[in-house]
Amino acid sequence: MIATIWRFRVHPEMAQAFERAYGPHGDWVRLFERADGYAGTELLRLHGEPSTWLTIDRWRSEGDYERARASFADEYTALDRRCEAYTSDETWLGLHSVVA
Template identity: 40%
Template sequence: MATTPFVYIWEYVVKKEYLEEFKNVYGSTGDWVQLFQKADGYILTELHQDASNPLRFVTVDFWNSISDRDNFRNQFAKEFTAIDKHCENFTEEERFIGDFNCDTNRFVM
């Protein structure tokens, strides 16, 4: 069965005093990526900082399929909750933008 690569995207407005810690935890070698890498179907995470507002970010998490992401969330729920709780004070705002199918062939499945 073929799968469709997909991403889920979050937007954050970070408290200035947590800026560096936020970038460390959400960046390409941070706590989130280390957890995601334990799961089947994880591809990569991109962290993007707004060019006009350095406290605003989006994360783009790439997975082989939405079911891979959902399986990860079920399998690693305890670890996910622990990191999420650790990070809850980092931000002024946090907003789920959505789940999106990738219109790309850049990933090898």
């Protein structure tokens, strides 16, 4: 199992739209659910910093993640562009191995 982690700085006035897009039933989850090996997403709001959020996307393997990115490249790019309006900063924190 692997996880990709992203940090976002969200414009305060866009917090609800951000939650709708990145939350457990949001646009990103609906895209990823179509891919083999997708195991879920967590949306975390950093305590004490209300404009900072983390997403943790879990995948069965790095190969599943890479195949999903390739298979849905156009949709991924279009959704990413639309969601840019919600944030002032988006930082990929890497691909992580899940330790059981």
